[in-house]
Amino acid sequence: xxxANAPFFPVIYVRGYAMTGxxxxxxxxxxxxxxxxxxxxxxATTNKDKPLKFVFESxxxxxxTEHDYTDVYHEGLDIMDPDWTGWLxxxxxxxxxxxxxxxxxxGLNDHLQSGQ
Amino acid sequence: MRPMGFGARATEFMxxxxxxxxxxxxxxxxxxxxSYFFSELRDRGEWDDRKAINPGVAGAKPPEAPEWQGMKHFxxxxxWVTTYGRIWVITxxxxxxxxxxxxxxxxGLSDLILKVRDAICRPPPDWDxxxxxxxxxxxxxxxxARMK
Numbered sequence: 001x002x003x004a005n006a007p008f009f010p011v012i013y014v015r016g017y018a019m020t021g022x023x024x025x026x027x028x029x030x031x032x033x034x035x036x037x038x039x040x041x042x043x044a045t046t047n048k049d050k051p052l053k054f055v056f057e058s059x060x061x062x063x064x065t066e067h068d069y070t071d072v073y074h075e076g077l078d079i080m081d082p083d084w085t086g087w088l089x090x091x092x093x094x095x096x097x098x099x100x101x102x103x104x105x106x107g108l109n110d111h112l113q114s115g116q
Numbered sequence: 117m118r119p120m121g122f123g124a125r126a127t128e129f130m131x132x133x134x135x136x137x138x139x140x141x142x143x144x145x146x147x148x149x150x151s152y153f154f155s156e157l158r159d160r161g162e163w164d165d166r167k168a169i170n171p172g173v174a175g176a177k178p179p180e181a182p183e184w185q186g187m188k189h190f191x192x193x194x195x196w197v198t199t200y201g202r203i204w205v206i207t208x209x210x211x212x213x214x215x216x217x218x219x220x221x222x223x224g225l226s227d228l229i230l231k232v233r234d235a236i237c238r239p240p241p242d243w244d245x246x247x248x249x250x251x252x253x254x255x256x257x258x259x260x261a262r263m264k
Contacts, residue, residue: 010232012205014225079231080224088236098224 008067010092013059018099028103031073033095036060060093069093203232 015033018024027033038058063069069091077084079094088094101107205225 010203010236012203012225012228012232014205079235080228086235088232090236092232092236094228094232096225096228101224 008069008091010088010090010094011063011069012094012096014096015099021104024099024103025105027099028097028105028107031095032060032071033097033099035095063091063093067091071095203229205229 013033013035015027015035018027030036036058038055038061040053040055057065060071064071070089071093072079072088074084074086078097079088080097099107
């Protein structure tokens, strides 16, 4: 049976590779792991040395401002935190914050312990 | 819960792009902040939907952990798009998690998907169960009610 919300289902964003400890800490420090960052530079031009101005607010902002999506953070808690309670609307944005576990800020800092 | 047919989901996601043209960005080289809208590139004739579905584009490789088995993937404008039930999972391909990160990455993602599934299916506190079910937003929503 068709779903009335289709295709506006929850969106889980997964950040790409953060190589260094610093990158992992930066990713951990950002609630949206960079998906809230936009750009004003458009490089897909014939002249690679002369980008054009092109405003891209970010996928998070556009989902929120134009399509009524919301984030899932509540009172400083993420959905995977033990004290998080509530339920999700279909138009929810969830950030998979897996680099927390490997950061020196909030995690176990495994990359330093293992010498990687 | 099991993933729906890949073809149907891919088609549905392409439909989503038509209505949510900005859900996917395309990272372009020097700075990950310099990202561009798939739909706008498509409108300019600078992007090809058929190529976008080719998993080989951008050298994308799916995570290899066993937890990924059963999930369906396709590559789109520099992202892996995974559908799991009625949840979109959009993975930035510009550097997939490194091999050292994959074990907890996959395990944690599985946990997150289950948490989202449960949270979106959980009835609100003041929910009054209906007498009949129309299989609305979530199958589990009705299943939970039937268990009471």
